Amino acid sequence: MPELPEVEVTRRSFAERIAGARIVSSVLGKPLRWPLGLQPQALQGRLVQGVRRRGKYLLLDLNEGLLLIHLGMSGSLRFVGGDEEPLGPAGVHDHFDLQTTRGLLRLHDPRRFGAVIYVPSETDALARKLLDHLGMEPLGDGFTLPDFKAGLAASRAPIKQLLLSGSVVVGVGNIYASEVLFLSRIHPATPARDIGPRKVKALYESIREVLALAVEQGGTTLRDFSSANGMEGHFQLQAKVYGREGMPCTHCGAPIRLLKQGQRSTYYCARCQKSS
Protein backbone atom coordinates (compact mmCIF):
# COMPACT_ATOMS: atom_id res chain seq x y z
CA MET A 1 0.00 0.00 0.00
CA PRO A 2 2.28 2.78 1.06
CA GLU A 3 4.87 4.08 -1.34
CA LEU A 4 7.10 7.04 -0.55
CA PRO A 5 4.37 9.70 -0.72
CA GLU A 6 2.10 7.81 1.66
CA VAL A 7 4.96 7.25 4.09
CA GLU A 8 6.01 10.91 3.91
CA VAL A 9 2.42 12.10 4.35
CA THR A 10 2.12 9.80 7.34
CA ARG A 11 5.35 11.20 8.79
CA ARG A 12 4.22 14.79 8.41
CA SER A 13 0.85 14.01 9.97
CA PHE A 14 2.29 13.17 13.38
CA ALA A 15 5.99 14.09 13.58
CA GLU A 16 5.47 17.46 15.23
CA ARG A 17 2.76 16.22 17.53
CA ILE A 18 4.81 13.32 18.90
CA ALA A 19 8.14 15.16 19.18
CA GLY A 20 9.08 15.61 22.82
CA ALA A 21 6.69 12.92 24.05
CA ARG A 22 7.71 10.42 26.70
CA ILE A 23 6.83 6.77 26.20
CA VAL A 24 4.39 5.57 28.83
CA SER A 25 3.93 1.99 27.65
CA SER A 26 4.08 -0.14 24.56
CA VAL A 27 2.13 -3.23 23.53
CA LEU A 28 2.68 -5.76 20.76
CA GLY A 29 -0.01 -7.70 18.88
CA LYS A 30 0.66 -10.52 16.45
CA PRO A 31 4.18 -10.97 15.07
CA LEU A 32 5.23 -8.65 12.28
CA ARG A 33 7.99 -9.07 9.71
CA TRP A 34 10.71 -9.00 12.36
CA PRO A 35 10.66 -9.13 16.14
CA LEU A 36 10.77 -5.81 17.96
CA GLY A 37 14.24 -6.55 19.25
CA LEU A 38 13.67 -5.82 22.93
CA GLN A 39 10.97 -6.20 25.55
CA PRO A 40 8.30 -3.60 24.78
CA GLN A 41 8.18 -2.43 28.39
CA ALA A 42 11.87 -1.53 28.10
CA LEU A 43 10.82 1.47 25.98
CA GLN A 44 9.00 3.01 28.93
CA GLY A 45 10.37 6.38 29.95
CA ARG A 46 12.27 7.09 26.74
CA LEU A 47 11.75 10.32 24.85
CA VAL A 48 10.60 10.52 21.25
CA GLN A 49 12.76 13.21 19.73
CA GLY A 50 11.50 13.27 16.17
CA VAL A 51 10.46 11.30 13.11
CA ARG A 52 12.55 10.96 9.98
CA ARG A 53 12.00 8.99 6.79
CA ARG A 54 14.44 6.93 4.74
CA GLY A 55 12.86 5.35 1.67
CA LYS A 56 9.68 3.74 2.92
CA TYR A 57 10.98 3.45 6.49
CA LEU A 58 10.02 5.80 9.28
CA LEU A 59 12.69 6.37 11.91
CA LEU A 60 11.46 7.36 15.35
CA ASP A 61 14.44 8.87 17.11
CA LEU A 62 14.48 8.20 20.83
CA ASN A 63 16.82 9.72 23.38
CA GLU A 64 18.29 6.22 23.49
CA GLY A 65 18.08 4.14 20.31
CA LEU A 66 15.43 4.38 17.60
CA LEU A 67 12.43 2.57 16.19
CA LEU A 68 12.31 1.61 12.51
CA ILE A 69 8.75 1.39 11.26
CA HIS A 70 7.79 -0.08 7.90
CA LEU A 71 4.19 -0.20 6.69
CA GLY A 72 4.61 -3.11 4.27
CA MET A 73 1.67 -3.57 1.92
CA SER A 74 -1.25 -2.93 4.23
CA GLY A 75 0.08 -0.94 7.16
CA SER A 76 -1.01 2.44 8.39
CA LEU A 77 -0.33 4.52 11.48
CA ARG A 78 -2.69 6.57 13.58
CA PHE A 79 -1.64 9.07 16.19
CA VAL A 80 -4.32 10.43 18.47
CA GLY A 81 -3.50 13.09 21.01
CA GLY A 82 -4.83 13.32 24.54
CA ASP A 83 -7.45 15.96 23.70
CA GLU A 84 -8.89 13.99 20.76
CA GLU A 85 -11.44 11.19 20.55
CA PRO A 86 -9.52 8.12 21.78
CA LEU A 87 -8.89 5.19 19.45
CA GLY A 88 -10.33 2.58 21.77
CA PRO A 89 -9.00 -0.91 22.40
CA ALA A 90 -6.66 -2.50 19.87
CA GLY A 91 -8.44 -4.49 17.16
CA VAL A 92 -7.35 -7.81 15.65
CA HIS A 93 -5.17 -6.03 13.09
CA ASP A 94 -3.57 -3.53 15.45
CA HIS A 95 -0.13 -4.95 16.18
CA PHE A 96 1.76 -2.18 17.92
CA ASP A 97 0.65 0.49 20.36
CA LEU A 98 2.99 3.15 21.66
CA GLN A 99 1.32 5.11 24.42
CA THR A 100 3.05 8.43 25.00
CA THR A 101 2.44 11.54 27.06
CA ARG A 102 1.33 13.30 23.87
CA GLY A 103 -0.96 10.56 22.57
CA LEU A 104 -1.24 7.02 21.26
CA LEU A 105 0.64 5.85 18.16
CA ARG A 106 -0.94 2.71 16.68
CA LEU A 107 0.13 0.47 13.79
CA HIS A 108 -2.73 -1.19 11.91
CA ASP A 109 -1.53 -3.86 9.47
CA PRO A 110 -3.83 -6.69 8.35
CA ARG A 111 -1.25 -8.51 6.22
CA ARG A 112 1.60 -8.01 8.68
CA PHE A 113 4.30 -7.42 6.07
CA GLY A 114 5.17 -4.36 8.08
CA ALA A 115 7.65 -4.08 10.91
CA VAL A 116 8.52 -2.18 14.06
CA ILE A 117 12.13 -2.71 15.04
CA TYR A 118 14.13 -1.29 17.88
CA VAL A 119 17.81 -0.74 17.21
CA PRO A 120 20.36 0.89 19.52
CA SER A 121 21.66 2.97 16.63
CA GLU A 122 21.58 3.29 12.87
CA THR A 123 24.90 1.50 12.71
CA ASP A 124 23.37 -1.60 14.31
CA ALA A 125 23.79 -4.65 12.08
CA LEU A 126 20.07 -5.09 11.37
CA ALA A 127 19.57 -1.39 10.70
CA ARG A 128 22.42 -1.46 8.23
CA LYS A 129 21.09 -4.56 6.52
CA LEU A 130 17.75 -2.83 5.99
CA LEU A 131 18.89 0.69 5.19
CA ASP A 132 22.38 0.61 3.71
CA HIS A 133 21.50 -0.74 0.28
CA LEU A 134 18.78 1.83 -0.31
CA GLY A 135 19.15 4.11 -3.30
CA MET A 136 18.87 7.88 -3.57
CA GLU A 137 16.08 9.91 -1.98
CA PRO A 138 14.05 11.20 -4.93
CA LEU A 139 12.92 14.38 -3.18
CA GLY A 140 16.34 15.22 -1.74
CA ASP A 141 19.26 17.20 -3.11
CA GLY A 142 21.31 14.03 -3.49
CA PHE A 143 19.12 12.81 -6.34
CA THR A 144 20.94 14.13 -9.39
CA LEU A 145 20.53 13.37 -13.07
CA PRO A 146 24.13 12.18 -13.55
CA ASP A 147 23.84 9.76 -10.64
CA PHE A 148 20.48 8.52 -11.86
CA LYS A 149 21.92 8.02 -15.35
CA ALA A 150 24.83 6.06 -13.93
CA GLY A 151 22.47 3.91 -11.89
CA LEU A 152 20.42 2.97 -14.95
CA ALA A 153 23.50 2.39 -17.08
CA ALA A 154 24.72 -0.22 -14.62
CA SER A 155 21.66 -2.47 -14.95
CA ARG A 156 20.13 -4.65 -17.62
CA ALA A 157 16.99 -5.26 -15.54
CA PRO A 158 13.65 -4.08 -16.99
CA ILE A 159 13.25 -0.46 -15.93
CA LYS A 160 9.98 -1.13 -14.08
CA GLN A 161 11.62 -3.73 -11.89
CA LEU A 162 14.73 -1.65 -11.33
CA LEU A 163 12.56 1.21 -10.10
CA LEU A 164 10.65 -1.12 -7.77
CA SER A 165 13.85 -2.56 -6.34
CA GLY A 166 14.80 0.79 -4.85
CA SER A 167 18.47 0.17 -5.53
CA VAL A 168 18.90 3.32 -7.62
CA VAL A 169 16.15 5.54 -6.27
CA VAL A 170 13.87 4.70 -3.35
CA GLY A 171 10.18 5.12 -2.83
CA VAL A 172 8.79 4.43 -6.30
CA GLY A 173 6.33 1.59 -5.74
CA ASN A 174 3.97 -0.23 -8.04
CA ILE A 175 1.54 2.62 -8.68
CA TYR A 176 4.06 5.40 -9.19
CA ALA A 177 6.34 3.20 -11.31
CA SER A 178 3.60 2.74 -13.89
CA GLU A 179 2.77 6.44 -13.75
CA VAL A 180 6.30 7.81 -14.19
CA LEU A 181 7.05 5.40 -17.05
CA PHE A 182 3.89 6.51 -18.81
CA LEU A 183 4.74 10.18 -18.37
CA SER A 184 8.25 9.66 -19.71
CA ARG A 185 6.98 7.41 -22.53
CA ILE A 186 9.21 4.47 -21.69
CA HIS A 187 8.11 0.88 -22.19
CA PRO A 188 8.26 -0.83 -18.78
CA ALA A 189 10.19 -3.85 -20.09
CA THR A 190 13.05 -1.79 -21.52
CA PRO A 191 16.42 -2.83 -20.08
CA ALA A 192 17.48 0.12 -17.93
CA ARG A 193 20.81 0.60 -19.68
CA ASP A 194 19.12 0.83 -23.10
CA ILE A 195 17.10 3.93 -22.31
CA GLY A 196 18.34 6.93 -24.27
CA PRO A 197 19.54 10.11 -22.52
CA ARG A 198 16.45 12.16 -23.36
CA LYS A 199 14.13 9.59 -21.86
CA VAL A 200 16.37 9.11 -18.84
CA LYS A 201 16.05 12.83 -18.21
CA ALA A 202 12.28 12.68 -18.71
CA LEU A 203 12.07 9.78 -16.27
CA TYR A 204 14.21 11.58 -13.71
CA GLU A 205 11.97 14.63 -13.89
CA SER A 206 8.79 12.55 -13.80
CA ILE A 207 9.91 10.80 -10.63
CA ARG A 208 10.54 14.09 -8.86
CA GLU A 209 7.36 15.72 -10.10
CA VAL A 210 4.99 12.81 -9.55
CA LEU A 211 6.22 11.98 -6.05
CA ALA A 212 6.20 15.62 -4.99
CA LEU A 213 2.70 16.08 -6.38
CA ALA A 214 1.50 12.90 -4.68
CA VAL A 215 2.82 14.17 -1.34
CA GLU A 216 0.94 17.43 -1.89
CA GLN A 217 -2.22 15.47 -2.63
CA GLY A 218 -1.95 13.50 0.58
CA GLY A 219 -0.83 10.30 -1.14
CA THR A 220 -2.92 7.67 -2.90
CA THR A 221 -5.90 6.06 -1.22
CA LEU A 222 -6.92 2.98 -3.21
CA ARG A 223 -8.81 1.19 -0.50
CA ASP A 224 -7.78 2.00 3.01
CA PHE A 225 -4.75 4.28 3.24
CA SER A 226 -5.01 7.21 5.58
CA SER A 227 -2.40 9.31 7.31
CA ALA A 228 -1.80 9.32 11.04
CA ASN A 229 -4.50 11.94 11.51
CA GLY A 230 -7.01 9.96 9.49
CA MET A 231 -6.87 11.99 6.24
CA GLU A 232 -7.22 10.12 2.95
CA GLY A 233 -5.13 10.88 -0.14
CA HIS A 234 -6.32 12.09 -3.50
CA PHE A 235 -3.54 11.31 -5.94
CA GLN A 236 -5.47 8.31 -7.30
CA LEU A 237 -7.67 10.83 -9.10
CA GLN A 238 -4.73 11.76 -11.32
CA ALA A 239 -3.47 8.28 -12.10
CA LYS A 240 -3.19 8.01 -15.88
CA VAL A 241 -2.57 4.28 -16.25
CA TYR A 242 -2.56 2.45 -12.91
CA GLY A 243 -5.63 0.24 -12.56
CA ARG A 244 -6.99 1.36 -15.93
CA GLU A 245 -6.57 -1.76 -18.07
CA GLY A 246 -8.70 -1.58 -21.20
CA MET A 247 -9.58 2.08 -20.72
CA PRO A 248 -8.41 4.60 -23.32
CA CYS A 249 -5.01 6.21 -22.94
CA THR A 250 -5.47 9.84 -21.96
CA HIS A 251 -2.89 10.80 -24.57
CA CYS A 252 -3.68 8.68 -27.65
CA GLY A 253 -6.85 6.74 -26.90
CA ALA A 254 -5.34 3.27 -27.31
CA PRO A 255 -6.45 0.80 -24.62
CA ILE A 256 -4.20 0.66 -21.54
CA ARG A 257 -2.47 -2.70 -21.31
CA LEU A 258 -1.58 -4.88 -18.33
CA LEU A 259 1.77 -6.61 -18.07
CA LYS A 260 3.04 -8.95 -15.37
CA GLN A 261 6.62 -8.31 -14.27
CA GLY A 262 7.94 -10.26 -11.31
CA GLN A 263 4.39 -11.09 -10.18
CA ARG A 264 3.45 -7.42 -10.09
CA SER A 265 1.06 -5.65 -12.42
CA THR A 266 2.35 -2.94 -14.71
CA TYR A 267 -0.05 -0.72 -16.62
CA TYR A 268 1.10 1.06 -19.76
CA CYS A 269 0.13 2.35 -23.18
CA ALA A 270 1.67 0.22 -25.91
CA ARG A 271 1.34 3.06 -28.41
CA CYS A 272 2.84 5.86 -26.32
CA GLN A 273 5.51 3.91 -24.48
CA LYS A 274 8.38 2.59 -26.57
CA SER A 275 11.70 1.00 -25.81
CA SER A 276 13.70 3.48 -27.82
Next chain:
DNA sequence: AACGGACCCTGTCCGC
Protein backbone atom coordinates in the same frame (compact mmCIF):
# COMPACT_ATOMS: atom_id res chain seq x y z
C1' DA B 1 27.04 -10.78 -9.02
C1' DA B 2 22.99 -9.52 -11.03
C1' DC B 3 18.67 -11.17 -11.82
C1' DG B 4 14.18 -13.79 -11.47
C1' DG B 5 11.11 -16.33 -8.68
C1' DA B 6 9.14 -18.03 -4.26
C1' DC B 7 7.39 -16.62 -0.22
C1' DC B 8 5.52 -14.10 3.96
C1' DC B 9 -0.21 -13.05 5.47
C1' DT B 10 -5.03 -11.58 5.32
C1' DG B 11 -8.88 -9.64 2.94
C1' DT B 12 -11.65 -8.91 -1.11
C1' DC B 13 -13.51 -9.71 -5.41
C1' DC B 14 -14.90 -12.45 -9.35
C1' DG B 15 -16.50 -16.54 -11.81
C1' DC B 16 -18.70 -20.77 -11.36
Next chain:
DNA sequence: TGCGGACAGGGTCCGT
Protein backbone atom coordinates in the same frame (compact mmCIF):
# COMPACT_ATOMS: atom_id res chain seq x y z
C1' DT C 1 -24.89 -18.66 -1.06
C1' DG C 2 -20.51 -21.01 -1.03
C1' DC C 3 -16.11 -22.04 -2.73
C1' DG C 4 -11.68 -21.74 -5.19
C1' DG C 5 -8.47 -18.89 -7.28
C1' DA C 6 -6.45 -14.59 -8.43
C1' DC C 7 -4.97 -10.49 -6.79
C1' DA C 8 -3.54 -6.46 -3.61
C1' DG C 9 0.23 -0.24 -2.53
C1' DG C 10 6.47 -4.37 -0.20
C1' DG C 11 10.71 -6.53 0.62
C1' DT C 12 13.87 -10.45 1.75
C1' DC C 13 15.96 -14.60 0.65
C1' DC C 14 17.62 -18.16 -2.23
C1' DG C 15 18.96 -20.42 -6.37
C1' DT C 16 21.01 -19.76 -10.79
